[in-house]
Amino acid sequence: MPIDLYYMPMSAPCRSVMLTAKALGVELNLKMLNLPAGEHLKPEFVAINPQHCIPTLVDGNLKLWESRAICTYLVNKYGKDDSLYPSDPQTRALVDRLLYFDMGTLYHRFGEYVYPVMFFGQEKLEPAKLEKLHEALGWLDGILAGHDWAAGKSITVADFVLVASVSSFEVCGIDLSKHRNVTTWLARCKAGLRGYNEANAPGVKDLARMTEVKLAGK
Structure with a gap:
């Protein structure tokens, strides 16, 4: 089926x-x-x-x-093996932590910053909420230090979840340049994740077009 x-x-x-x-x-x-x-x-x-x-x-x-x-x-x-969601308890805990971090902190703070303007009629973006988002991006930058992928040396589901979020931030005008590990990892994901251009890029382009209309001058 x-x-x-x-x-x-x-x-x-x-x-x-x-x-x-x-x-x-x-x-x-x-x-x-x-x-x-x-x-x-x-x-x-x-x-x-x-x-x-x-x-x-x-x-x-x-x-x-x-x-x-x-x-x-x-x-x-x-999955043919457990590489994307490792069964080792400690490694899986690191992956799970990143999934919850994205849901409860990183993507949540992005939504709190942009969604009121994009979807609910608020006139202006709030700088204090942008600061909170950058705080979360700083934590992600620290998490990414010293290894290629979110949870270590190998790609896991944490990379798929986080790159969907961070690529959205990028096209919504969030300046990622101060977070060097994040920008390096994002470029690695764009080049190295299977199916990125089919599964993620088109939706990001749609979001960019909406951003141009909804967030211009905000």
Whole structure:
């Protein structure tokens, strides 16, 4: 049976799932939802996911949302080995820490900074919230020091999740240049992650176009 993914290309969480699937060689049956048009509120989608959020994965009788849970599920079920989500408890703990850091701190602070202007009618960006985002980026910069990938010497799901976020920051005008390890790692991801140009780049371009309209002069 096909694996359905309900998604929107601009969404960083959706793109992290798509990057994970590309790394695994898993084909997803992509079902785009237009959130501004309210397609996620249609009864047929709410029947699948009562929280009506994306990404949502349907794999047989499993209906799963929350992007980071989807990423780890795909590796656990379809990975040929455990390299993308290591089974060693200490290494897995480092990966999990980064997934939670992205969800609860890094991407959360980005959303607090840009989403009020992009989606909720706030007139101006708040400099104090940008400072909080840069604080989180500074922590990520420290995490990345001394190794090529987020959790160490090898690519893991943490890289897929974090690059979907950080590439979004870049096109939304966040100056990453003060975070040298972040910029070096981002360039490495763009060049070295399987399927990056197919799974992440198009959605980032869509987000960049929206940014030009929504955040210009803010």
